[in-house]
Amino acid sequence: MNRLCKDFGADSSTARLDPDRVAGWFTFVWGKASPQTFNVRLAAWRAACAYWREQQWLGGDPLVRLVARSVPRDESRALTRAQVDAVLGLDAALRERVLWQMLYETAARAEEVLMLNVPDLDTANRRAVVIRKGGARDVVVWQTGTARLLPRMLAGHHAGPLFLSDRKAKPSVALADVDLGTGRARLSYRRAAELFDEATAAVAGGPFTLHQLRHSALTHAAEDGASTPMLMKMSGHVSVRSLGKYVRPSAEALARWCAETDPAARLRR
Template sequence: MAGTSGPARSVSATAPADGPARPSAVDRHIKDYLLHVSVERGLAANTLQAYERDLRRYGLFLTAAGVDQVEQITRRHISEFSQGLSDGADGGSALGLRSVARTVVSVRGLHKFWALEGISTADPAADVHPPQAGRRLPKAISVHSVTRILEAAGSETPAGLRDAAMLEFLYSTGARISEAVGLDVDDLVLPTESDEGPSLVRLFGKGSKERIVPLGSYALRALEAYLVRGRPALVAKGLGTPALFLNARGGRISRQSVWTILKTVAEKAQIEGEVSPHTLRHSFATHLLEGGADVRVVQELLGHASVTTTQVYTLVTAETLREVYAAAHPRALG
């Protein structure tokens, strides 16, 4: 990490003149923390990469400031680092508000770990808080628009049957696109004649956390048609794979391909605005809440670790209530 740049006095103090700079104590302790979050917390690969990227930047900032021991770090260092993230004053590229907040959270977690492990005697980051991003409402489309997309999807070709099943699946389960493309056929729990109620599917979310979600009848019929008349033709073109959704070469379909398929279908259905797989996930949550579902049930279905994340969808439904009230009540406006 750090030790590759910074003031000359810092380098000369940690490396011989004829060799590369040795990692400082700060750098070594950052690596220890990254190993901890990787092994002990079971974070997803993308999350681990974000932690490493954020803390490498922090390590370079400290090196440039002449800091090579954990006990030298003060609240002022952390505040200056966080303030410089938005305009690149810390030496890196300028970040947006949400990326700044994520980086500050990474630094706070690092210092908390150091304090708990006795690497430092205090936690100088405890009172440094990430900037608060404005609360952005998730983008959702109406039930009517979703229906138009799903009715425009698919055909009797193997790829068409796959497309219809895939889009029905995304809206029926609220799955993330990464969860959907990562599915194997064995993750489906299809009903037998003695079963009652909706079918189930096993999803693997962030951090490989498993959850079971119901599968609606429309999605079930589309999946059964794809499994019987579509997937066999596609899998025959490849080397054999357990993946549920396949590309034209018989391999696991990619997230980018699903984006392209949905964009094409949305244009065919004449849906205005940008529509992505995440739009279907947002619409799934919003429509459930509008239909009276409990927010904690929706939390479980979405795989959110905290109900706070799910509660942002209640702002969408509240906005809908205001619009309906304003349009329908005789004395709402005037």
């Protein structure tokens, strides 16, 4: 919408949004983007146009010439268990190790974990309150790996953001994202993603993304027999359909299951 205002003019009338002009502009701006990006931008446009029609600011459909693109299914986004072990065993800074371990063990979104403040933590019960996509408050739970590392990172840190950047905050940063004791800002998703990309470049199959830790955690939990309600609680999804792409068994799991259920193997045993 910011790009729309920039290119069409913030004071322009919606009458200028004729289908041919909009289709040409949209294709020029996002035509070379990935199908996922193209579709996300188009969905945002459709939501805006629907609202404008409800307000009777728009008569027709300026997006009638645009069609969502087909997104090829990606069956390989989840890391294998060996890859996860390699990533979590990397010799990295304590902050990164805590973040990566927590992302995998909680299966939470990276943005949800990075927005945690120290008072949100219940270290005794290995859980924390996060704000899910859409603003809902929910609880995530971690395991022994995070429980062992987290106290070392806290070390007397009782307030402010949990994950802090290496530099002091700029004056423009909101106070809610600044640790008043050190003056450092909350670690941004962009910087966290850059550090993870750099650290995992040497791992077989890497580099990886932070989202792949969440994807891997849900896939591995499904392979271990977690129920659908449990997976939905872990992921924060409210729709089973949204959960579906995360819980497809990996080729590794399929091979293990075939070996365990092989009739000839049972006869040999």
